[in-house]
Amino acid sequence: MGARVNRLLDTPAAALDAYRAAGGYRALDELQKGTRTPRSLQADVASAGLRGRGGAWFPLTRKWQVALENPGPRVVIANGAEDEPGSRKDRHLMAHSPHLVLDGALLSAAALGADTVRLYVNEHAPAAVAALQGALAEATAAGLTHGVDITIVRAPATYVAGEDSAATEFLASGVAQPRTKPPYPAAEGLDGRPTVVSNVETLAHLALVGRDGPALYRSFGTESCPGTMLITIPEECVAPGVYEVVIGTYLDTVLANNGKGFVAGPARGVQVGGPASGWLTDLHVALDPDSVAAAGSTLGCGALRVLAKDHCAVDAVVSTSEFFNREQCGKCPPCRMATQFIHRATLAVLDGKGQVAQLDTAPTLIAQIRPATDCSLPGFPLAPLTTARTVFADDFATHLAGGQCGLVHRRRSLRIEGT
Missing domain, CATH: 1.20.1440.230 (NADH-ubiquinone oxidoreductase 51kDa subunit, iron-sulphur binding domain)
Structure with a gap:
């Protein structure tokens, strides 16, 4: 299986006309015109099997279901706090494909009947903030945000700030600390309202499902986890950076084809889900949540960490x-x-x-x-x-x-x- 694909990153960066010409915001247009229903979008997302990309890989429609079971008005938070050491995927995505993220956030709001969207972005990601500001201005001028209160909020650069309940607490009080659960934010979040917090990459995938439909979305990835994912390859590799790979691609293939191998020779081990994940020494493992779990680790947000051959x-x-x-x-x-x-x-x-x-x-x-x-x-x-x-x-x-x-x-x- 090849390691390189561009579904999320091969989109016009900040030009609304070009993004719409490629099918962007089409599903949102249909929802606004009434030629498509929120229920049909919910069904498409369920059929696509879209799972969250923030690290837990929780099915998006389960969060939606909880929110829909509780009376509105509802809230959507696009989580771009990106607080995992070694992870740069979210800020890269927001800076490169802001309309894709915004499209997904507005689709989530439409599916839930939400009237409030918050784009929650790490305060140390100025390029991401600038790109989203430009995209939001274009979308607002085009009438795409009609009826939705949508703003960008800078998230504090602390590890816990990206936790779902900490995000809602920060937006409410200015203090980014998790709260006791239950209730979970999807049932009772910002200002006591049902609040669906989704990673910005998750929302970008939602935009792809809305644009292309579940069948095309499922043509990538595995049966239990369709689609692609963004990974961050670290400086211990010859070609560090953010890459999009098909879920199920083997880790050693990604390291060889995308990372171009290790700078200092064969590594002793790799963490695939950031510093909280278990160490792997057998790198021939498929990058999907179930396979990585079976190997004794967690896929997380795909922030690779390498233990070099001479590192204790x-x-x-x-x-x-x-x-x-x-x-x-x-x-x-x-x-x-x-x-x-x-x-x-x-x-x-x-x-x-x-x-x-x-x-x-x-x-x-x-x-x-x-x-x-x-x-x-x-x-x-x-x-x-x-x-x-x-x-x-x-x-x-x-x-x-x-x-x-x-x-x-x-x-x-x-x-x-x-x-």
Whole structure:
């Protein structure tokens, strides 16, 4: 299977006339004219099997169903907060194909009968904001946003700001912290209204389904997860950048064909879903949620992270635990305690002073405190730690014995893009 395709990125960047000439906003036009119904769009999206691209791969129509079961007026949030270290796909998509994102956001609003849309964009993504501003001005002048209150809101560059309930809380109060759930935002979100929060790439795919129909959409990808996805290839590869690949393409194919191989020779391992995902050493795995899960990891948002051949795995795990310890928002004391515990335990291992018992305690600790926290962040350092202990056992054994592994210790903090 080939690794390169351009469904999301091969669209006119900011020219409304060119975008409409290619079929853009056609489904929205039909909905506004009454020649197409919201129910028919809902059916097409269900038939297409569109799943979210924010990292959880949750079917879009399930969120819609929850929102539709609750009385309106409803709200749509296009989530472009993009707070995953190493991920640049969303800001690249918004900057390159703003009308595609806007088209999808307006289609979601039409499907739900929503009268409010918020384009929630990372504050450190100026090119994305500028492109969306231009597209929104064109669409508004053309009457495409009629009846919808739609604005761009700059999201704070913090990890939790992209969590669904944190996004609704920020829009309501200016504080980006997750809230206790249930109720989930789709049932009760912004100002108590049913609020569907969708990643901007999800909405771009929605625009493709609206334009081309479910059959063409399903001609890409797998039966359980149709379509394409955007991935971010890191600087450890010869050709880093954002690429669109067909879901189900093998990871090693993507690394060879898109990334053009590794700069420093064969890598020790790869995380495919950002720093919270498990480490993979067998790279011949299909990039779809089920296959990656079967291999012991998560597909997430497709932000690849490479462990170079000379890089210590313990050092990589410490940079992960440090990131989540730093980025926890401070709201839930059990989360603060757990992320601090894991960071201190892994840092002690790196310094040759670690204890196996502390590492063994981490999974039990997370299981105990998770019900008392408002989001999933406290568990995020766990998969990289537990998988690394298995696939890079020698690194841990050497450091736990008080020795030095002889590999590179970068001591480099993970950062959200632009911070």
